[in-house]
Amino acid sequence: MAGKAISIKKIAHLAQVSHSTVSRALRNNPRISAETAQRIQRIAAQHGYHPSLAARSLVTRRTQTIGCVVTSIADPFVAGVVTGVEEVANRHGYSVFLANSKGDAKRELDVVRVFREHRVDGILVAASRLGSEYVPHLRKLQIPIVLINNLQPGDFINSVTIDNLEAARVMVRHLVELGHREIAYIGDESGDQSNRERLAGYCQTLQDAGIAMRSDFVVEAAAGPEGGERQMEHLLSLPARPSAVFCYDDLIALGALKAIRRAKLSAPADISVVGFDDIFVASYTDPPLTTMRQPMTAMGRRAMGILIELLSRPFEETRTENWHVKVSGELVVRESTARPQKTKENQDATSQQPTPASR
Amino acid sequence: MAGKAISIKKIAHLAQVSHSTVSRALRNNPRISAETAQRIQRIAAQHGYHPSLAARSLVTRRTQTIGCVVTSIADPFVAGVVTGVEEVANRHGYSVFLANSKGDAKRELDVVRVFREHRVDGILVAASRLGSEYVPHLRKLQIPIVLINNLQPGDFINSVTIDNLEAARVMVRHLVELGHREIAYIGDESGDQSNRERLAGYCQTLQDAGIAMRSDFVVEAAAGPEGGERQMEHLLSLPARPSAVFCYDDLIALGALKAIRRAKLSAPADISVVGFDDIFVASYTDPPLTTMRQPMTAMGRRAMGILIELLSRPFEETRTENWHVKVSGELVVRESTARPQKTKENQDATSQQPTPASR
DNA sequence: CTGAAAGCGCTTACAG
DNA sequence: CTGAAAGCGCTTACAG
Numbered sequence: 001m002a003g004k005a006i007s008i009k010k011i012a013h014l015a016q017v018s019h020s021t022v023s024r025a026l027r028n029n030p031r032i033s034a035e036t037a038q039r040i041q042r043i044a045a046q047h048g049y050h051p052s053l054a055a056r057s058l059v060t061r062r063t064q065t066i067g068c069v070v071t072s073i074a075d076p077f078v079a080g081v082v083t084g085v086e087e088v089a090n091r092h093g094y095s096v097f098l099a100n101s102k103g104d105a106k107r108e109l110d111v112v113r114v115f116r117e118h119r120v121d122g123i124l125v126a127a128s129r130l131g132s133e134y135v136p137h138l139r140k141l142q143i144p145i146v147l148i149n150n151l152q153p154g155d156f157i158n159s160v161t162i163d164n165l166e167a168a169r170v171m172v173r174h175l176v177e178l179g180h181r182e183i184a185y186i187g188d189e190s191g192d193q194s195n196r197e198r199l200a201g202y203c204q205t206l207q208d209a210g211i212a213m214r215s216d217f218v219v220e221a222a223a224g225p226e227g228g229e230r231q232m233e234h235l236l237s238l239p240a241r242p243s244a245v246f247c248y249d250d251l252i253a254l255g256a257l258k259a260i261r262r263a264k265l266s267a268p269a270d271i272s273v274v275g276f277d278d279i280f281v282a283s284y285t286d287p288p289l290t291t292m293r294q295p296m297t298a299m300g301r302r303a304m305g306i307l308i309e310l311l312s313r314p315f316e317e318t319r320t321e322n323w324h325v326k327v328s329g330e331l332v333v334r335e336s337t338a339r340p341q342k343t344k345e346n347q348d349a350t351s352q353q354p355t356p357a358s359r
Numbered sequence: 360m361a362g363k364a365i366s367i368k369k370i371a372h373l374a375q376v377s378h379s380t381v382s383r384a385l386r387n388n389p390r391i392s393a394e395t396a397q398r399i400q401r402i403a404a405q406h407g408y409h410p411s412l413a414a415r416s417l418v419t420r421r422t423q424t425i426g427c428v429v430t431s432i433a434d435p436f437v438a439g440v441v442t443g444v445e446e447v448a449n450r451h452g453y454s455v456f457l458a459n460s461k462g463d464a465k466r467e468l469d470v471v472r473v474f475r476e477h478r479v480d481g482i483l484v485a486a487s488r489l490g491s492e493y494v495p496h497l498r499k500l501q502i503p504i505v506l507i508n509n510l511q512p513g514d515f516i517n518s519v520t521i522d523n524l525e526a527a528r529v530m531v532r533h534l535v536e537l538g539h540r541e542i543a544y545i546g547d548e549s550g551d552q553s554n555r556e557r558l559a560g561y562c563q564t565l566q567d568a569g570i571a572m573r574s575d576f577v578v579e580a581a582a583g584p585e586g587g588e589r590q591m592e593h594l595l596s597l598p599a600r601p602s603a604v605f606c607y608d609d610l611i612a613l614g615a616l617k618a619i620r621r622a623k624l625s626a627p628a629d630i631s632v633v634g635f636d637d638i639f640v641a642s643y644t645d646p647p648l649t650t651m652r653q654p655m656t657a658m659g660r661r662a663m664g665i666l667i668e669l670l671s672r673p674f675e676e677t678r679t680e681n682w683h684v685k686v687s688g689e690l691v692v693r694e695s696t697a698r699p700q701k702t703k704e705n706q707d708a709t710s711q712q713p714t715p716a717s718r
Numbered sequence: 719c720t721g722a723a724a725g726c727g728c729t730t731a732c733a734g
Numbered sequence: 735c736t737g738a739a740a741g742c743g744c745t746t747a748c749a750g
Contacts, residue, residue: 364727366726366727366728367727367728368727368728378727378728379729379730382727382728382729382730383729383730386729410727410728411726411727411728412728413726413727413728414726414727414728414729415727415728415729416728417726417727417728417729418727418728418729418730419728419729
């Protein structure tokens with residue numbers, strides 16, 4: 001800030017009034033005469049006066065800031081959410097501190113400390129994954145918290161999520177209806193609650209379809225495309241490989257598609273792949289990805305909206321009332337899914353060329 | 360902050376010392392006896408004391424915050440940069456306010472105002488584009504500013520960029536060397552300086568190769584894949600369409616690829632496409648994209664590093680010394696580029712199937 | 719309608 | 735080594 005900023009005191013001096021009057025005039029306090037107010041405002045504008053939010057926050061006990069913690073800003077799901085958060089925050093006069101926890105426990109504690117020292121009014125956790133030990137630390141701050149894409153029980157904890165279980169059922173049912181019976185799940189090893197729910201949806205759907213679960217078809221990947229690539233390689237190396245794969249998210253699906261290409265196989269001819277999220281690239285992959293669309297930006301907006309609502313009321317009143325908002329997703333069928341191959345012995349990994357999707 | 364936080368005064372009371380002593384003990388001032396310091400620190404820890412940065416900043420005139428303004432957080436280039444920024448900021452005890460200007464003039468002024476009111480110590484502009492009228496507003500804050508991917512002359516303005524002109528030359532030369540002569544450029548209508556430089560590199564390279572510039576081959580797209588899609592459609596509708604396209608960035612290239620597919624044409628068989636940035640999806644597109652890799656996260660780190668350096672010295676001393684750091688990119692050849700087709704009359708938009716890339 | 723006073727939570731000369 | 739005082743830039747009862 002370079003010590004340049006002008007203060008209320010200076011304006012008071014210039015306007016020949018007390019600094020209390022300046023403060024009131026600037027905040028449009030009705031007790032100040034219109035002309036005095038105008039005069040002061042003009043002077044303030046002329047001299048480029050801008051109130052110090054820090055000074056104000058000391059007395060109002062509100063900083064008009066919120067902390068937004070993400071596990072990776074480079075994750076398009078997260079970026080979509082943060083866009084919505086920022087939009088609503090801004091519209092309501094809040095600024096957002098962005099912190100990247102990277103899922104690293106030490107870093108997470110650091111984030112908590114910094115948010116505390118900055119006295120943020122509330123916290124938003126926009127993570128596609130979330131260390132489960134993390135939330136208790138956040139809770140100590142005794143301010144409202146809204147989780148996006150994960151939920152946890154307890155005071156101050158609110159959430160905005162898609163119905164992960166139902167959404168997973170839709171995805172797996174899509175595969176079953178195409179005729180697949182060898183369906184694998186590539187989960188996210190740090191996906192926490194959302195991963196468990198998607199897994200549960202997968203299991204239930206197989207069960208409903210009378211398909212026996214195979215434990216070797218359920219794997220967990222590290223976050224991001226590379227993780228998906230590794231686990232897909234593993235699945236492809238199985239004696240009897242799956243004919244379809246449900247991925248925890250689009251990033252993992254991207255990696256899976258790459259592994260399939262690398263093995264000289266083709267999606268969906270040899271193996272169908274579905275993702276989750278519908279990040280913007282899902283329609284640009286090779287092949288375009290069938291996925292579950294999450295309204296990411298809307299989720300961010302909604303989460304920030306809840307926070308604002310919570311912040312408008314006395315904290316004690318809101319601490320035990322937990323919001324758990326479910327938004328709905330949408331199956332987007334593109335070209336990474338098709339009926340399974342008829343001939344079981346086509347699995348020669350070198351010769352054949354991709355056949356076009358059956359669509 | 361819910362008014363819960365404990366203050367130095369409370370600790371002073373508990374420790375039976377003055378609050379000045381507490382302040383010193385907590386900051387490890389050597390003038391405080393080791394045992395008093397320890398005792399106070401223990402008490403502070405027990406009671407979960409955390410200093411108020413707002414209060415501290417009032418006297419130190421440093422907020423330990425920086426403002427980071429982006430045009431779109433959903434742009435993977437920006438996300439990569441912000442990741443690096445956050446990392447270094449955090450390591451040096453700075454917190455980052457994220458603001459999304461959306462390239463909207465009104466919103467930009469708002470961002471300036473908010474940063475000013477929060478008395479941020481410095482500003483980072485991580486934009487793939489930047490309204491050119493914007494920087495002068497920022498400059499009024501009289502704090503160091505570092506631009507990423509754009510540069511502007513003037514006090515307090517520093518930058519970290521790739522050498523756009525040279526990088527553009529590399530990309531276009533790659534196309535020329537493959538044998539292309541009908542090369543188009545899809546620029547970014549709000550790309551400002553970086554767009555102008557890439558365009559200049561394009562022009563120079565054509566000239567060096569003795570290829571006449573065709574003004575109908577130079578178009579400007581709105582940011583993002585949709586913009587690229589529109590402009591590619593336009594180029595494809597030309598009586599004589601180009602055989603290769605250089606895109607301002609990967610996002611535009613993504614849209615271009617989609618338009619090509621939609622026209623039942625194929626890249627690179629019918630038309631070669633190159634992007635810029637090497638965002639993580641570039642290797643997952645259909646076909647995988649040939650592009651210019653920018654070290655996005657490293658650029659973010661570097662920019663924040665410069666800001667920290669600048670903030671460590673008296674402002675007056677740094678105000679006229681401008682850093683303009685160039686980082687180098689790298690041509691990444693994937694599968695979206697190939698030699699042009701021999702037969703000029705293969706342009707029938709319906710019949711033919713893609714032929715594999717000549718690679 | 720306006721002002722003087724107190725206070726928010728800190729840091730830092732200035733004394734002792 | 736420790737404390738009392740002043741001050742950072744605000745807001746807000748309390749007086750008048």
